[in-house]
Amino acid sequence: DAGVIQSPRHEVTEMGQEVTLRCKPISGHDYLFWYRQTMMRGLELLIYFNNNVPIDDSGMPEDRFSAKMPNASFSTLKIQPSEPRDSAVYFCASSFSGLAGGHTGELFFGEGSRLTVL
């Protein structure tokens, strides 16, 4: 199993530029999560999807952030325009709900995308 795949691994951009982060979840998983990790705030949930549908986006910090999941094998997190305070490591994670339904499954993380906004 290839695991959760994220790209790019590193992104350096200038303030005001658009940033798109990509994620391929583990095949068969029906939940996908986007997290952000910083030294100051730790791990924060931004948004999560169930069967490609956004369920909870209350963690998305501003309208500059948007996320999509056009199909079960691909999701994007977009920041437009980017700001220096967006610098962080962005993680994608996926899980399988199993027969019981709902999200009680084990969470698997990608290696993360380290974003630096100058």
Next chain:
Amino acid sequence: KQEVTQIPAALSVPEGENLVLNCSFTDSAIYNLQWFRQDPGKGLTSLLLIQSSQREQTSGRLNASLDKSSGRSTLYIAASQPGDSATYLCAGLISSGSARQLTFGSGTQLTVLP
């Protein structure tokens, strides 16, 4: 709101020692609790998942326990090795309205000295 706390923030032990990492949570109505390991510059690796109906899970030298009534979970590492050095995070899954949310602790940075 669920809060997850890990104490201590950092721990240093000599190789071979058995150790316990602590995780406490405020909402006892959790669905599960998961322990992760994070190496510098890497993602989180799942170690153990304990469902709310379980008391403990074991994998190799690792044993995780869950006590919902006291709001505590522990990760026991037997015969620690330098390769165990990493940050260990716990996360509790709870209901948040109609959604379910995983709340992470801030982690314990473990250093095992050779």
